[in-house]
Amino acid sequence: MESPRARRGRRARPSRRRPLLYAVLAAVAVGGVTAGGTAYVKARAHTGTAAVSSAPSPSARSSAGAGEEASVTEPAEDRDAALGAAMARLAVPPGARVSAAVLAVDSGESAVYGDAAFDTASIVKVDILAALLLQAQDEGRRLTAAERAYAAEMIEDSDNTSATELWHTIGRAAGLDAANKRFGMTQTSGGEGELWGLTQTTAADQLVLLQQVFGAESELSAASRTYVQGLMEAVRADQRWGVSAVAEGNSWALKNGWLARSTTGLWDVNSIGRVTVDGTDCLVAVLSEGAESQAEGIALVEAAAKAAVAVFGDT
Template identity: 75%
Template sequence: MESSGARRGRRRRPSRRRPLLHTALAVVAVTGVTAEGTVYVKARAHAGAAAVSSAATPAASLSAAASEEATVTKAAVDRDALLSEAMATVSVPSGAEVSAAVLAVGSGESAGYGEAAFDTASIVKVDILAALLLQAQDAGRQLTATEQAYATKMIENSDNASATQLWHTIGRADGLDAANKRLGLTSTSGGDGELWGLTQTTAADQLVLLRQVFGDDESQLSAASRAYVQGLMGSVETDQRWGVSAAGDAGSWALKNGWLARSTTNLWDVNSIGRVTVDGTGYLVAVLSKGTGTQAEGIALVEAAAKAAVSAFTGE
């Protein structure tokens, strides 16, 4: 540590240098990561802080000296590591794949597992509706009665014919891709032609979409548009209330699921995205899967992964 300059007394006593004591702390080193995913960092006195006068009281001097010499340990949680540990406990059927992403609404902390692209199946219907609402906002208009009817059936009942109608309204893949560029989805590509269900996406991108739908004023969607999508996702028909809802408290969900049997392999894509609440804390959760032998097997995988994702924050 640097010393202050010497100061001479009136009787010309020999000069001597007195160290200045500093109070500011700065992080200087990362010292380790525990198995629980906690990163430990050390902090010590920073040389750029204000000096403590040599005329300070003994108690103040001792306190300052203690703060200078003490090493302070702070903890930051590695959520990605915790999520990886939690996902390691999920039983994934042979040949299947799963990816998950989660965000704690209050703190803004997030975690992701897996970077692969998956078919959206019907979860793309939320994206289609977001694109439609953006286009309506740009035009300064409300959705027409017909568009609202299609949107309701598309989200609440997962009606494919309604989705196809709105897919055409937004301009199919080009319209979806243009909207996603504004929404911040960087790894999602609209399906070819009429195949909106084969839109490719990642769990991380679906988390971005959920933040647009359930976020605040920073969203590209207006407050009215967000409330509209949230209301529909909170009213899906009874037999479609599986998926990420398994990770939250009863009745706390707003979601959209997707399921698709691929004709080329006879294997299933099963996905779920939405918002859940656990003990008063909201979480945005996206889980994508492919390669399960049955829809039921895919649902079980998605629900187990959703619970694991949330446990990275709750520890349960």
């Protein structure tokens, strides 16, 4: 749990490379079980402020007769453009910025708005746990009792001390970056020293991480995925905001992050997770910075999450 007393430092932003959503993940043998394969989203380059939609290309209709020009169906809806339009209607506080990414699980379609890097704050705790589980799989072992206790406190309560313990266990930034390379996350860079909360990431990369946690095709074993999902479904009551605002009584699993920066007094507020709305499962990541208060940041993140999921309202 981030608080104004959380450790802070100068952020170390990675180079602004263009995000790429990787859908083909390397197959690896873990505990005698091979993991990896094709993920939800097809790999595609990201240009401008939004990644290319994963909607399938329209098929060409056969020509009616020889010599006639073949006609094609209308292009599939541009989800990125729709998300961009929805985000443009949000009441973003002056000086603040927000980015969002969403994937409709059944259809495999996705949309991304914004390619800037943000501080993770506590959403990196999901990444830390995923890295820990991957390392344990490689070593052919289960988490220790102490590791499991730290993991539960880190995700369910957002406990910073527990996060720091597991940050050291995975090898800090080097360990996180090594795991993320295998996960297919190319736009995330671990924070310097003890400053795991200043890890840098993009909304598109958080969508890749969510696919690792919730997708059947993953570097993580089924048991590891189930474990992380269970903790994300059990966050304490006062942290059930963010992407869960979309669900309105339906199922959700999430991790939020919030951090008041010492240099500006402005807030980083982020939320990632899975939501189910009217039978449709969506993976959602929303990152923001520059809000004047935590409450203002939460309102912005929840509005952005609703806008993102609404893009797939007809899915």
